Amino acid sequence: MKPHDHSHDRSFDDGPASEYEIMSRAMQELLIERGVITAEEVRNRMEQFDADFPYRGPRVIAHAWTDRAFKARLLADGKRACAEFGIDLEADRLIAVENTPELHNVIVCTLCSCYPRALLGMPPTWYKSENYRRRVVREPRAVLAEFGTRLPEQVAVRVHDSNADMRYVVVPMRPAGTEGWSEDQLARIITRDSLVGVTLPKI
Amino acid sequence: MSLPSAYTEAPVRRFNVGDRVAVKRSYPPGHRRTPHYIRGKRGVIERVCGAFANPEELAYGFDGEPKRVLYRVRFRQGEVWRDYAGPERDTLELEVYEHWLEPA
Numbered sequence: 001m002k003p004h005d006h007s008h009d010r011s012f013d014d015g016p017a018s019e020y021e022i023m024s025r026a027m028q029e030l031l032i033e034r035g036v037i038t039a040e041e042v043r044n045r046m047e048q049f050d051a052d053f054p055y056r057g058p059r060v061i062a063h064a065w066t067d068r069a070f071k072a073r074l075l076a077d078g079k080r081a082c083a084e085f086g087i088d089l090e091a092d093r094l095i096a097v098e099n100t101p102e103l104h105n106v107i108v109c110t111l112c113s114c115y116p117r118a119l120l121g122m123p124p125t126w127y128k129s130e131n132y133r134r135r136v137v138r139e140p141r142a143v144l145a146e147f148g149t150r151l152p153e154q155v156a157v158r159v160h161d162s163n164a165d166m167r168y169v170v171v172p173m174r175p176a177g178t179e180g181w182s183e184d185q186l187a188r189i190i191t192r193d194s195l196v197g198v199t200l201p202k203i
Numbered sequence: 204m205s206l207p208s209a210y211t212e213a214p215v216r217r218f219n220v221g222d223r224v225a226v227k228r229s230y231p232p233g234h235r236r237t238p239h240y241i242r243g244k245r246g247v248i249e250r251v252c253g254a255f256a257n258p259e260e261l262a263y264g265f266d267g268e269p270k271r272v273l274y275r276v277r278f279r280q281g282e283v284w285r286d287y288a289g290p291e292r293d294t295l296e297l298e299v300y301e302h303w304l305e306p307a
Binding site for chain 1: 236237238240241252253255258273275280283284287288289290292293294295296297298299300
């Protein structure tokens with residue numbers, strides 16, 4: 001097989017590959033080499049995962065930015081508010097946490113890689129990396145700075161470890177200068193990383 | 204629109220929002236959802252998430268009954284990490300099952 005027809009996105013994980021990662025890659029390479037599966041089938045399966053878990057978070061957050069009552073319902077019960085908006089989170093119970101001028105929220109799962117897939121799709125590689133999971137709980141400000149997010153001391157940082165049955169999404173602050181924007185326009189500046197809390201939406 | 208709440212009710216429970224609690228300092232083998240770093244630390248109940256099948260039983264193919272009450276607990280980062288470098292106001296929250304909590 002060609003040496004580079006799969007990705008090695010380890011940009012936020014400076015440790016060596018885990019035993020399971022190596023075994024999984026070796027297994028995939030062997031299966032492809034022996035003609036049991038093709039690289040294209042693997043890619044298709046990954047695309048199927050993306051289709052199964054569409055990325056719908058920005059629509060929900062843009063609506064929360066424009067409809068104060070909806071935002072209150074989202075913060076009270078994320079799953080119910082999403083259902084009202086036509087998004088079935090299935091098994092996921094969602095806790096939406098709001099950024100304010102005094103508080104910044106950031107989400108992690110230290111035990112594995114729990115992520116609000118029904119709302120945000122498949123998690124990015126860095127979210128699953130040991131580096132992020134280990135460090136963001138104990139030095140969140142340093143990790144945020146590495147994402148380009150430097151918060152003043154007077155803004156409290158709250159880390160949410162998504163370690164059991166609930167899933168989390170950050171409701172970022174709506175940037176100044178977006179007054180009068182439509183929900184579609186707003187949704188375009190709401191990035192995935194801002195919904196995990198490692199960046200802030202920018203115009 | 205009046206869908207039922209997504210939270211599973213937990214009318215019978217040991218703690219309420221605002222209660223001060225400590226996570227048990229215990230290291231049993233097996234599948235646990237209480238990360239090591241939080242064991243022995245003291246925090247405050249932030250919300251009652253509801254009652255959920257016990258993952259420590261589910262992990263081994265049991266039905267997870269009886270369900271366990273799950274709490275969101277808030278900790279000061281300075282309590283969690285002795286050498287925490289950030290401001291005093293920084294906090295950390297995670298989910299802890301009732302059988303891992305004691306009054307503090």
